[in-house]
Amino acid sequence: MDDIDRRLLNTIQSDFPINERPYDVLGERLGMSPDEALSRVRALVDAGIIRKLGASFDTRRLEHVSALVAAKVRPDRLEEAARIVSEYPEVTHNYGRDFEYNLWFTLVCESDGRLDALIEEIESKAGILSIHKLPAQRLFKIKVDFEF
Numbered sequence: 708m709d710d711i712d713r714r715l716l717n718t719i720q721s722d723f724p725i726n727e728r729p730y731d732v733l734g735e736r737l738g739m740s741p742d743e744a745l746s747r748v749r750a751l752v753d754a755g756i757i758r759k760l761g762a763s764f765d766t767r768r769l770e771h772v773s774a775l776v777a778a779k780v781r782p783d784r785l786e787e788a789a790r791i792v793s794e795y796p797e798v799t800h801n802y803g804r805d806f807e808y809n810l811w812f813t814l815v816c817e818s819d820g821r822l823d824a825l826i827e828e829i830e831s832k833a834g835i836l837s838i839h840k841l842p843a844q845r846l847f848k849i850k851v852d853f854e855f
Contacts, residue, residue: 708751708754708756711737711739711747712747712750712751714737715733715737715744715747715748715751716751716756716757717854718733718736718737719733719748719760723760724736728741730742730744730745730748748760766815770817771815771816771817772815772816772817772818772819772822772842772843773813773814773815773816773822773842773843774813774814774822774826774840774841774842774843775811775812775813775841775843776811776812776813776814776826776829776838776839776840776841777808777810777811777838777839777841778792778808778809778810778811778812778830778833778835778836778837778838778839779807779808779809779810779835779836779837779838780809780810780833780834780835780836781834781836782809784833784834785803785809785810787833787834788810788833788834788835789801789803789810791829791832791833792810792812792829792833795814795825795829797814797815797816797821797825798812798813798814799812799813799814799815800812800813801813808837808839810833810835814826822840823840826838826840
């Protein structure tokens with residue numbers, strides 16, 4: 708990763724252009740061609756430095772519901788269960804924890820009924836031993852920008 712990649716990361720993490728041709732705008736901002744901007748972003752994705760490039764929405768304003776889910780999975784099945792959980796588009800992210808409830812994930816759905824149905828389906832499919840739904844009560848959004 709060079710200084711240009713660092714400048715690119717600093718720019719896209721909180722000011723990605725909402726434009727028909729965003730890489731044209733990025734290239735212009737950073738003094739490079741649109742093709743170079745796109746190829747550098749792709750290289751950062753391929754290197755695992757960028758995990759996701761996408762929008763964040765206020766789910767409540769969209770009248771959706773969300774929950775943090777804590778699941779207890781046999782340790783030897785944790786990787787497989789995480790892979791199954793990740794297959795659902797309603798799952799924003801999941802992670803393993805060094806705890807009795809060792810797989811945690813967040814879900815965003817259009818209704819409580821859909822949320823409950825998905826949790827039940829995931830529990831069955833992923834071989835989860837025990838599960839707890841922790842619905843969002845209040846929104847805490849912490850803006851974090853990393854300086855590269």
